[in-house]
Amino acid sequence: MSRKGYRTINLPAPYLKRVWLDPSQVRDRAEYPFCLPIFADDFDLQFEAPITIIVGENGTGKSTILEGIAVLAGYDDAGGGKGYRPVDHSEALEKMGGQLSKALRASWLPKITHGWFFRAESFFSVARYLDEAARDAGVRGPDFLSHSHGEGFLRFFEERCQRQGIFIFDEPESALSPSRQIEFLKLLRRMEESRICQVIMATHAPMLMAYPNATLLRLTKAGLEPAKLRETDHFKLMREFCDDPSGFIDAALRDE
Amino acid sequence: MGRTRRRQTTLSAPYLRRVRLDRTLVEDWEAYPFCLRVQGRVRSQLRVRCDHAGVMREFCDDPRGFVEATLGE
Numbered sequence: 001m002s003r004k005g006y007r008t009i010n011l012p013a014p015y016l017k018r019v020w021l022d023p024s025q026v027r028d029r030a031e032y033p034f035c036l037p038i039f040a041d042d043f044d045l046q047f048e049a050p051i052t053i054i055v056g057e058n059g060t061g062k063s064t065i066l067e068g069i070a071v072l073a074g075y076d077d078a079g080g081g082k083g084y085r086p087v088d089h090s091e092a093l094e095k096m097g098g099q100l101s102k103a104l105r106a107s108w109l110p111k112i113t114h115g116w117f118f119r120a121e122s123f124f125s126v127a128r129y130l131d132e133a134a135r136d137a138g139v140r141g142p143d144f145l146s147h148s149h150g151e152g153f154l155r156f157f158e159e160r161c162q163r164q165g166i167f168i169f170d171e172p173e174s175a176l177s178p179s180r181q182i183e184f185l186k187l188l189r190r191m192e193e194s195r196i197c198q199v200i201m202a203t204h205a206p207m208l209m210a211y212p213n214a215t216l217l218r219l220t221k222a223g224l225e226p227a228k229l230r231e232t233d234h235f236k237l238m239r240e241f242c243d244d245p246s247g248f249i250d251a252a253l254r255d256e
Numbered sequence: 257m258g259r260t261r262r263r264q265t266t267l268s269a270p271y272l273r274r275v276r277l278d279r280t281l282v283e284d285w286e287a288y289p290f291c292l293r294v295q296g297r298v299r300s301q302l303r304v305r306c307d308h309a310g311v312m313r314e315f316c317d318d319p320r321g322f323v324e325a326t327l328g329e
Contacts, residue, residue, distance in 0.1 A: 101263075112328070146288055147288065148289075178312055179311060182311070185323060185326060185327060186326070186327060189327050204314075206315070206319070207315055207319075207323070208322065210315070210322070211323065212320070212322045212323060212324065212327075213321045229318070229319055235316075235319070238312065238316060239316045242309075242312050242313045242316040243316075245309070
């Protein structure tokens with residue numbers, strides 16, 4: 001912890017205790033992201049464990065919720081840490097996370113602004129931004145891009161995700177093979193054992209959903225609900241596939 | 257659309273038939289990606305496939321046990 005002005009707070013994670021939507025701040029319910037079914041009723045999400053995992057089909061709003069929380073935490077909705085602006089938003093029509101965050105309210109103990117918002121889709125931009133920032137400062141950059149995607153991801157997680165903070169991961173598995181996902185599970189274990197890291201993660205990877213001690217939430221059109229790994233569509237599909245890969249694929253392609 | 261001179265060929269895929277490394281153009285075998293130990297097309301593909309399928313099957317049989325054993329290592 002050699003950075004100036006950074007002190008570890010002697011309270012265990014989770015630091016973000018609750019996030020909810022303030023209806024008075026929603027101008028138009030028909031507009032995205034407020035038209036998502038998850039926001040139709042009261043949206044209220046409580047964090048009781050250091051690690052929370054959100055699963056759900058594409059389009060249900062997982063990433064949007066993470067973006068909203070990330071902006072509340074002080075991160076850019078494109079990814080990065082506090083104060084990072086890795087992506088030029090000048091051409092963007094709208095920023096979903098930013099819009100949502102204006103209508104979200106949060107309860108913290110204490111308010112933590114360190115950590116990281118990791119999005120697979122912007123990792124390249126963030127990594128390049130880090131290299132350029134280091135070059136401008138006359139120091140050697142972290143150079144996460146001189147590796148395969150998976151190795152770059154893992155090295156990034158190892159180097160950036162073990163200090164006190166709130167870490168938001170949007171589909172971290174996207175470049176990770178099953179073996180690398182095991183490495184990622186080990187990192188989650190180290191983060192949990194440190195007691196100073198809060199993780200909120202959206203994933204499609206059953207292996208990551210299986211992390212013990214995490215709160216697993218399933219996002220459906222009906223809202224967020226606690227789930228068990230074996231009940232998730234992701235696990236059921238993977239199980240069916242593993243039982244009979246050829247039969248599974250044949251049947252899936254016949255259904256088309 | 258408005259483009260001209262785009263004709264569909266009547267030949268069937270695959271169109272890319274072969275990719276190979278020209279060893280004379282590799283300046284530094286220690287640098288990435290040339291340092292990667294790809295030992296041959298067939299063997300490398302088989303190894304990757306077996307590795308992934310094995311891990312996934314083990315996991316599906318007993319997710320909790322698999323993860324606990326993994327984290328206990």
